[in-house]
Amino acid sequence: MESEGSSRDKTKKRTEEHQQHKKLAASELADLFENYLGDSLFSCVFKHHLQVVEDEEIKDYIEFALDISTKHLTMVKEIYTKENIPVPAGFGDQDIRKEAPRLFSDMFMVFYITEMTRAGLLTYGGALSSSSRQDIVDYFDMCIQDTSKTYRRGIELLLAKGMDILPPNIPYPSKVDFIDKRSFTSAINVKNRH
Numbered sequence: 001m002e003s004e005g006s007s008r009d010k011t012k013k014r015t016e017e018h019q020q021h022k023k024l025a026a027s028e029l030a031d032l033f034e035n036y037l038g039d040s041l042f043s044c045v046f047k048h049h050l051q052v053v054e055d056e057e058i059k060d061y062i063e064f065a066l067d068i069s070t071k072h073l074t075m076v077k078e079i080y081t082k083e084n085i086p087v088p089a090g091f092g093d094q095d096i097r098k099e100a101p102r103l104f105s106d107m108f109m110v111f112y113i114t115e116m117t118r119a120g121l122l123t124y125g126g127a128l129s130s131s132s133r134q135d136i137v138d139y140f141d142m143c144i145q146d147t148s149k150t151y152r153r154g155i156e157l158l159l160a161k162g163m164d165i166l167p168p169n170i171p172y173p174s175k176v177d178f179i180d181k182r183s184f185t186s187a188i189n190v191k192n193r194h
Contacts, residue, residue, distance in 0.1 A: 024083060028136045031127035033088055035143070036076045038123075039069040040090025042116065047093075049109045052102040058110055061157055065113050068146045075139060107163055114154030120147040 024032070046066040053059045073090075080087045104112070124147055128140040158165065 022133055024136065025130075025132060027127075027130040028133060029085075031130065031140070032076055032079060032136070034123070035072060035127065036080075036088050037090050038120075039072045039076075040092065043069045043073065044091045044093075044096050045112075048096055048100060049104075051098065051100075053106055053109060055106040057157060057160075058106045061110060061153060062113070064153065065150055068150055072143060072146070079135070079139070107158070107161060110154055110157050110161070111163070111165070114151060114158060117147050117151035117154060121151065 043066060046062050046069065049062045050059065050066065053062060077087050121144065124140050124143045128137065128144060131137045131140055
């Protein structure tokens with residue numbers, strides 16, 4: 001009897017063989033382009049942060065985030081090159097003013113990266129769900145995993161440094177309740193609007 005892993009490996013191999021000459025879909029091209037521009041921008045921001053950061057733990061976190069962005073940029077360049085598509089003109093060292101003064105606190109740098117990873121998880125989830133070519137599916141799946149690690153590490157660092165940023169709380173319900181009056185929905189009912 002075949003193991004689940006080897007069966008999946010065979011399916012993946014057949015898929016890759018079937019797709020070896022398949023062109024990128026419009027959504028895949030758009031998502032790769034967006035990813036490239038985003039990571040090239042983040043790389044510039046992270047490089048500037050590294051020039052001015054003071055806290056060693058935060059510096060390690062920024063270096064980690066920069067390594068992830070650099071890895072993504074390299075992989076997207078490889079995909080573009082393989083497809084004979086010009087690599088986009090993203091952001092680069094020419095966009096960093098090396099002598100720029102410190103604008104943000106070290107804690108804000110962690111907060112910024114963590115917030116960007118929140119957005120990244122949504123973006124990569126959308127990109128993954130609109131991809132069908134196996135190498136692109138694998139790439140965006142890896143991006144989600146990288147972004148999840150960066151998010152978790154950022155949240156842990158914020159908490160360790162005493163910065164607990166949470167969404168608002170509401171009281172827990174004490175019982176199951178139902179709406180009995182139609183007047184509750186009349187405020188949003190199209191027929192009753194004036």
